[in-house]
Amino acid sequence: MVRRLSRAMLAVTLASSALTAAATGLIAYHLLLEGEDRRLRDAAVDLVEEVAGMTDAEAGAAAQSEQQELAAFGIHIALFSGERRLGGAPGIPVASGCGWSPLPAESGVRSCGVMAHGRLAVARENLESIPLLRLSLPLAALLAAGCAALLSLGVSRRVARWAARPLTELSAELSRIEPGGPLPAPLHAPARYSEVNAVRAALVDLLTRLQEALDQSRRFAANAAHELRTPLTTLRAELELQAELSQPPDTAQALERMHRTVVSLGVLVERLLVLADGTRGALELLEPVSLSGIVEEALRSLPEGEQRRVDFEAGTPGVIPGDGHLLRQLVDNVVENALKFSNGGRVHVSLQQTPDATRLEVRDEGPGIAREDSMRVFEPFYRTPSARAGKQGHGIGLSLVALVARAHRAHAEFLPSTEGAHLRLSFPRDGHSPAAPPGAGC
Template identity: 30%
Template sequence: MRRAPGRGSVRTQTTLVAAGVVALVLVISAVGLTGLVRHRLVDAERVAARVRADDVVALARTGRLPNPLAYPGEESGATQVLDSKGTVIDATGNLEDEPALSELRPDVGDHESEILTDVPLEDDDRYVIVATTAEVSGDNLTVLAAASLESADDTVETLWSTFLWGIPLLTLLVAGTTRLLVARALRPVGAITDEVADITQADLHRRVPQPASTDEIAQLASTMNDMLARLESSSTRQQRFVADASHEMRSPLASSRAVLEVAALHPGSVDDLVAAIGDSLIDHQRLETLVSDLLMLARLDGSQTAIRRVATDVEALTRTVIERRIEPAVEFAGVGPAIVLADGPQLDRVLTNLLDNAARHRRSRTAVAVTAARPTVEITVDDDGPGIAEADRQRVFEPFTRLDAARTADQGTGLGLAIVAEIVGDLGGRVRVDDSPLGGARLVVSLPSS
């Protein structure tokens, strides 16, 4: 049974990452936007106060500066006029008898501003103070104009309050949407997991459901099905191999047991016992050869043999193998040095098995040739036997495959060509069966040259 997604599941991790990223972006955006809005609103009030100060300067220059200070459009503005000594000489009604709002004293023609909270007005709002100095009738007058930031602060507070509930709500919405979308996207993975969890050694024929899409999950399903197909094929071959090995080993054991039991029941003469022992030794020799070949197949592993590979002259090695053969009429044609990277004993085994196969099936002739044509070196073994039908040319390289016409007790273990195929494949080469010009079979081994 598939476990429910936990804290470490892809769905949970993706949801947390998406929600965290969105929340971080929203908080940064909220802080930036709030700061920008605050700056713009305060700037607007600063500009308004500066315009008011310039208007008061204009009134002063006309000599019509009222006291208390009031002018068209700004009857209730918070404004003061100071002389060059900093004494308040005029002010709006809401600043009557109040000291100067600020210590700002800019140069003539300049403007300066600051934000204060302790302005002596009826409310406790923050104010932006703009100061400007102008020369009027030979005296330097400084005008201080104050503008309330209550509206700006209220707007920023409202905006920030909206962010305080809006950001968590939007983050939760993104988290929920992400979780649903990820769950939907990973649903095929759950189906694959359930199917694989139920597959046992006896169910390797089953396959995981494959989505109709072409995304990574579909590729995963396809890869899983390919793997299951390979496992099924491997399991089938293994079962067949075990069954064939058991059968092949049972035959010499049964034959030897029968001979010895007959000899035990009817010992006869010493010659009869010696003959029985000789027959039993023949069966044991077959069994020993079979076990040796099985161990050879089990040991063949490219990761282990690669470290033993050295430059080997195939032409010289082939000549050596032929010279120790006992059958007559083995022809050889070489072209000089033909170098490959190989494990010498294993390549010797390849040549021996090929010649053994030719010797078992030939009528009278075997021809061996070594040719070197970069990037390959080819070993060709021909015989003048019955040949191999085209339909059987791949099957002969499978373990325990012996063609029906050759299934006799003295025709080998059925592992020789399988060992050849394994070793040649490990060396990065290939082996094939063709028709021989001698009338029988031609086995061709191609190896990458060095």
């Protein structure tokens, strides 16, 4: 906005200064020309009044004497009776009124003729500087515009910042709003300017309605958590009760695996419901978690046939602060997605450490993802046309990946790839925050 205001001020300054210089020069030109015409008319009037009542011979002699006096001032004058010159400077044609000489060789000569008492006096003067002044008007306008532009460049940005300060202050107040917290007091106070106050009022109304919607979402999440928690708790109790009874070894192992799954599912439900409430921000990530260990655990849980299709290269343990249950869900989803869309091909998983991030990358040998779909696949329930045509699913796996990534202050992105899809998850190291590419929303 400051740049646009600066450019607008510069354009207005250039235009106004050029118009002002042109108008001033034009007025000065006409005033100067009018003053010179007045001198010539006065000289002509003086001559015809002086020779009033004289004979032609006496008038011619008076005109000759007047010419000698005016020559010192650069004015030449002649007296006529009809078309006959009675006296004065030779070579002056008969002319009535004031105007420029029509002869090309006399383009700067100005003459004024005055008729009185039956005689015509014509005074003329070489005014070459006045036509030059008219030609110099465009140059003067350009010089004035250039000086104005230099001045505008020095002050326009400061003036623009001053003009945009009310919006800057409003932006600062908006940036201090905490997720789920009340609106800051200055937002409720009317702004000093009516235009900014209209924006402020609209924003306050919008934020108030959003807060009400988020409160309703929080209540729904709390009720959903209660409804989900009850059956999971019952199922967990039933499994624990069955585990206490004498069971065949295979049944006991199956019950133990089911119990671990139910416990993990219960914890996961609690975490996901907290994440679904966007007003609470990111989780408190205090527990050190090894991404390498999570990936290995996720791969071991795959069916044997799918395990053989996955290559895992761990260049680092990938210890980060995070939530192990959510990260396990993230890894399960990205690996399952890669296996599903690799068309029976191999899946390559790698874990690498860079100076500012820990990168988990998953590549498959499938058809890949079109560039226009590379960001939309992270939206809930969105499925590409090829996925809808040939694969079962609900379109929530990658949206959950994006959700868990955001909770860990990371981002997910599909990189351009000549073969298959290439998913990169970047988890920032302490004190770093890997910059998301333009348009990345995960």
